[in-house]
Amino acid sequence: xxxxxxxxxxxxxxxxxxxxxxxxxxxxxxxxxxxxxxxxxxxxxxxxxxxxxxxxxxxxxxxxxxxxxxxxxxxxxxxxxxxxxxxxxxxxxxxxxxxxxxxxxxxxxxxxxxxxxxxxxxxxxxxxxxxxxxxxxxxxxxxxxxxxxxxxxxxxxxxxxxxxxxxxxxxxxxxxxxxxxxxxxxxxxxxxxxxxxxxxxxxxxxxxxxxxxxxxxxxxxxxxxxxxxxxxxxxxxxxxxxxxxxxxxxxxxxxxxxxxxxxxxxxxxxxxxxxxxxxxxxxxxxxxxxxxxx
Ligand code: NAP
Numbered sequence: 001x002x003x004x005x006x007x008x009x010x011x012x013x014x015x016x017x018x019x020x021x022x023x024x025x026x027x028x029x030x031x032x033x034x035x036x037x038x039x040x041x042x043x044x045x046x047x048x049x050x051x052x053x054x055x056x057x058x059x060x061x062x063x064x065x066x067x068x069x070x071x072x073x074x075x076x077x078x079x080x081x082x083x084x085x086x087x088x089x090x091x092x093x094x095x096x097x098x099x100x101x102x103x104x105x106x107x108x109x110x111x112x113x114x115x116x117x118x119x120x121x122x123x124x125x126x127x128x129x130x131x132x133x134x135x136x137x138x139x140x141x142x143x144x145x146x147x148x149x150x151x152x153x154x155x156x157x158x159x160x161x162x163x164x165x166x167x168x169x170x171x172x173x174x175x176x177x178x179x180x181x182x183x184x185x186x187x188x189x190x191x192x193x194x195x196x197x198x199x200x201x202x203x204x205x206x207x208x209x210x211x212x213x214x215x216x217x218x219x220x221x222x223x224x225x226x227x228x229x230x231x232x233x234x235x236x237x238x239x240x241x242x243x244x245x246x247x248x249x250x251x252x253x254x255x256x257x258x259x260x261x262x263x264x265x266x267x268x269x270x271x272x273x274x275x276x277x278x279x280x281x282x283x284x285x286x287x288x289x290x291x292x293x294x
Pocket of ligand 1: 141164165166167168169170171192193194195199212213214215218233234235236272273274276
């Protein structure tokens with residue numbers, strides 16, 4: 001069996017088109033969704049993420065408020081900016097790009113964001129609501145994975161899912177979402193990590209494998225059941241002298257070999273990645289819609 005590719009770029013483009021229409025409807029009602037993006041320092045990867053997020057906002061008509069601060073910005077100055085954005089009626093979502101410089105306490109900053117504007121879904125209030133199944137902003141990468149699965153018509157109810165990785169931004173939330181009593185959940189989930197005794201034994205059982213370890217070749221073909229669905233979240237740089245930049249990006253899954261056993265698989269790049277920003281736009285639009293209902 002050769003797997004069908006789950007085209008994250010296409011799913012993201014479809015969702016962005018849907019969101020663009022929603023933004024136009026909101027604007028017709030006098031509401032322009034606004035996202036404040038806060039970047040502290042000069043980290044090149046963070047700069048390119050922030051630029052991509054701002055560009056994506058513009059493309060669908062969301063107002064983006066760019067806040068680029070020097071690496072020397074103090075914690076108090078950053079907290080004061082967050083407080084100002086919390087009160088700004090033009091702003092429906094606040095995104096503080098991580099990581100922050102070492103002298104700033106990330107947890108303190110994330111806690112300062114009004115949960116109603118926490119479109120990253122990292123505030124403990126939103127995390128708690130997600131866990132107990134209440135309406136909440138869902139964290140973007142795991143929510144993007146759910147969209148890829150649902151839109152690819154993958155059966156979640158009763159499925160055996162194995163998640164490799166237990167971070168707060170991917171592993172834990174995706175596991176939580178998939179066990180919810182909802183049409184986007186109802187799966188049976190195992191979470192593996194570096195202390196798991198025999199990862200291969202767990203992964204072999206899985207109907208759906210979600211690899212989020214940040215290590216190439218964490219999932220190899222011998223670990224995959226015939227017909228399994230593979231979601232590869234990992235983004236890893238491996239040296240490649242044939243590339244101008246000297247490296248290429250690979251996921252956590254041995255793609256070439258695993259695609260011969262799986263039924264569906266996400267590529268890296270072009271799988272989960274494009275969904276993450278899309279879900280940020282989704283949460284921002286959702287937040288703006290709530291102001292109409294308020
Ligand atoms: P992270 O915070 O480093 O967490 C990695 C998790 O994987 C940890 O729980 C770790 O276990 C586990 N792990 C590491 N090596 C393992 C191994 N060999 N076997 C089993 N478990 C292992 O990473 P993250 O932030 O969740 O990100 C994971 C990957 O996804 C990274 O490559 C990241 O770049 C990528 N990512 C992509 C997107 C996107 O939009 N495409 C978004 C977010 C992340 P312990 O807890 O025991 O240490």
